[in-house]
Amino acid sequence: MRVRGFAPMVFFLLICLPASIAAHQSSESTSQEAQASGPNLASVNAAVAVIDEDSLVFGKHADRPVPIASLTKVMTALVVLDSGEPLDEWLTFTERHTPAAANAYTRIRVDSELRRGEALRIALMSSENFAAYTLARSHPGGFDAFIEAMNAKARELGMDGTRFVDPTGLSADNISTAADLVQLVKVAAKHPEIREYSTTGYHxxxxxxxxxxxxxxxxxxxxxxxxxxxxxxxxxxxxxAGRCLVMISEMNGKQVVTVLLDSLGTRSPMGDAGRIKRWLDTGAPGQVAKAARRYEQQKNAAYAAAKTNTVSATN
Structure with missing residues (x-):
């Protein structure tokens, strides 16, 4: 497994966000208490909340900043809609001005055009990276202004454990916390376009x-x-980042925000969502496969070791 980007993420946590760490200590303790009586999950970090309530129903390392991969695109969508730029405007898919941080395979042809609304739809539903990049490149002020707008929006929403460096999530330096992402999802859900586009089955x-x-x-x-x-x-x-998922769905008669970060297998987030749903319905914690539990232990140990090494290097 590649770990490129992991050390910079920890450095950001310990050096660039000292106030956030102090603020998170008490909530981390609360998350651990909630975890003790909550569902068993394969995801290393998680948060569950009812959409119209302020506190978390459940948290598991919910205040730990970690890479979030393409969950980034929820913020990308929010910035696009906040800009007020017309969704029916045609955008041109020009070649990237900087190399992608990871594999950015796409079927979209360079120099072809697509309407902004359709680009946003396929970025959300199908995680199309070239579409997300083009949305940022077409932003008023350009790509760098878009990234600035992403981080400004995060600050506005009180997402103190969050930082963005690209609009796609291909960079492991895009980091956030499960608790921060709950807040992001609640705000994003106020936009009917994000709800519709992200849940489109096929397009x-x-x-x-x-x-x-x-x-x-x-x-x-x-x-x-x-x-x-x-x-x-x-x-x-x-x-x-592992396998990640954010979702609003109906559970126990309520609209529930689920955030799952860093799972081992492709289907692990789906399994965790099912365990959360059953836990809310029946109180049963469920069971997690041994391989997923070993993966969780290894990742937690890696986080602890990296934190210790970074602290030692800065003293």
Whole structure:
């Protein structure tokens, strides 16, 4: 497993956010207490909240800043909509002005065009990285202004454990906490476009110059299951971040925000969502596979070791 970007993330936590660390200490203790009586999860970090309530229903290392991969695109969508730029405007997919931090494979042709609304839809539902990049590149003031707007929005929302360096999530230096992402999702859910686009099951995008079309599918299998009542969804993956998921869905008769960060397997976040749903319904904590538990132990040990080494290096 690659760990590139992990040390810079910890350095940011300990050096650039000292006030945040102090503020998080008491809430970390609360998260550990909630974890003791909550569901068993494969995800290393997690948070659960009812959408119209301020406190977490459950937290597991909910205040630990970690890489969030393509969950980044929820903030990307929020900044795009906040800009007020027309969704029916045609955007041009120009070559990247800087190399992508990770594999950025795409089927979209360079120099072709797509409407901003469609680009936003496929960025959210199918995690299309070239679409997310193009949305940022087309922002008033350009790419750098877009990144500044992402971080400004995070500060506005009180997301003290969050930092963005790119709009796609391909960089492991995009970090946040499960608790911060709960706040982000609650605000994003106020935009009907984000709810609709992120939960679209399938979409065929129509490009021009040249004229062609591409089909896209949602990366979250639960949006296809009516019983889940998914209202907002975003998945993410990097080797540094593990499997990640944010979602609003119906659980125990309520709209529940679920944030799951750093799971081992492709289906682990879906399994965790099911365990959370059963826990809210019945109180049963559920069981996690031994491989997932070992992965969690290894990641927690790596976080602790990196934190100790960074503290020693700065003393």
């Amino acid at each position: 065929r995008a129509h490009f021009r110059n040249p004229r062609y079309s591409l089909s896209f599918g949602n990366t979250n299998a639960l949006v296809h299951r009516q019983s889940w009542g998914v209202e907002l969804s975003k998945t993410g993956y990097l080797s540094e």
